[in-house]
Amino acid sequence: MIKDFKKISDLISKSGKILILLHQYPDGDTIASSLALREFLVQKDKSVLLAVKGDIPEVFQFLPGVDEIVGDFLLGDFDLIFAIDCGDAKRTGFPDRLSSVCKIKPLINIDHHCKNDLHKIARINLIDERSAAAAEIVWDMLNFLKAKITPRIATYILSAIYFDTGGFQHSNLTEKTLQVASSCLSHGGRIALVSSSINNAKSTCALRLWGVALSRIKIGRNKIAISYLTNSDIENSGAKAEDASGIVNLMNNIPSAKVAILFVEGDDGTIKASLRTESSSVDVAKLARLFGGGGHKKASGFSLDGEMADLFKRRFANKK
Numbered sequence: 001m002i003k004d005f006k007k008i009s010d011l012i013s014k015s016g017k018i019l020i021l022l023h024q025y026p027d028g029d030t031i032a033s034s035l036a037l038r039e040f041l042v043q044k045d046k047s048v049l050l051a052v053k054g055d056i057p058e059v060f061q062f063l064p065g066v067d068e069i070v071g072d073f074l075l076g077d078f079d080l081i082f083a084i085d086c087g088d089a090k091r092t093g094f095p096d097r098l099s100s101v102c103k104i105k106p107l108i109n110i111d112h113h114c115k116n117d118l119h120k121i122a123r124i125n126l127i128d129e130r131s132a133a134a135a136e137i138v139w140d141m142l143n144f145l146k147a148k149i150t151p152r153i154a155t156y157i158l159s160a161i162y163f164d165t166g167g168f169q170h171s172n173l174t175e176k177t178l179q180v181a182s183s184c185l186s187h188g189g190r191i192a193l194v195s196s197s198i199n200n201a202k203s204t205c206a207l208r209l210w211g212v213a214l215s216r217i218k219i220g221r222n223k224i225a226i227s228y229l230t231n232s233d234i235e236n237s238g239a240k241a242e243d244a245s246g247i248v249n250l251m252n253n254i255p256s257a258k259v260a261i262l263f264v265e266g267d268d269g270t271i272k273a274s275l276r277t278e279s280s281s282v283d284v285a286k287l288a289r290l291f292g293g294g295g296h297k298k299a300s301g302f303s304l305d306g307e308m309a310d311l312f313k314r315r316f317a318n319k320k
């Protein structure tokens with residue numbers, strides 16, 4: 001990776017305007033890692049734009065600068081592009097634009113998902129599947145590039161790690177993860193703010209929605225714990241679809257379940273499935289790929305077109 005860090009350093013010094021692309025349905029890792037990188041690039045007097053397809057969930061509004069992330073951009077305006085935590089080209093939200101512009105402009109792909117298609121069009125790939133969060137790779141890069149690690153950068157990196165490890169609980173956690181987190185604390189990272197904002201800020205409406213999903217959990221003989229939420233469950237609870245984030249992690253705590261799957265119906269005719277496992281013999285990324293999705297061995301997702309009623313409601317209703 002050191003060779004790549006050097007190449008990145010050269011590319012950054014040659015560039016004035018830099019674009020950082022987050023992944024679609026942005027999560028804590030892509031958002032906070034990108035903000036950390038932006039802070040460093042601003043230190044270097046670069047003009048930086050962060051862009052994402054889709055809204056930033058409210059839970060991440062505590063991160064300074066999050067309100068400056070935009071929904072669209074003109075690729076021609078930039079000298080250098082970063083994609084953070086994206087997994088594949090489709091998940092950047094702008095796959096067509098990106099593949100054509102990559103022929104003339106350098107793309108740096110920083111990721112901890114397994115290689116898919118984005119690495120083929122990227123000039124430099126910093127990919128490490130062992131990293132619990134893309135933030136760990138960003139952290140190494142910032143340190144190599146001698147970034148001034150401000151309390152704000154430390155808090156961003158900590159937020160990303162906290163999110164992707166489910167508050168230091170998932171099995172993707174490594175010694176390195178804790179070392180980075182510890183170092184972030186030494187640099188003024190605000191762990192109490194991070195944990196209270198990311199995990200513990202649940203509205204009454206959100207908790208009611210969690211209750212609906214939890215009350216529907218079924219575990220089959222296949223040891224898969226399944227539940228679902230329809231669009232009207234979300235509307236009736238007064239919560240938002242993003243409030244369903246985290247439910248599947250709780251389902252994954254059931255000792256008798258090998259896999260947990262939560263299906264959430266959107267208001268756009270699609271159903272999003274989130275998959276989790278703590279079992280070393282199961283790879284939920286493989287399972288998600290069967291349905292055109294992706295992710296990690298322990299946490300993955302995919303989406304389907306259609307309505308919940310056609311898929312699962314009937315099946316669950318019949319089994320009551």
Ligand SMILES: [Mn+2]
Binds near residue numbers: 132133
């Ligand atoms: Mn991630």
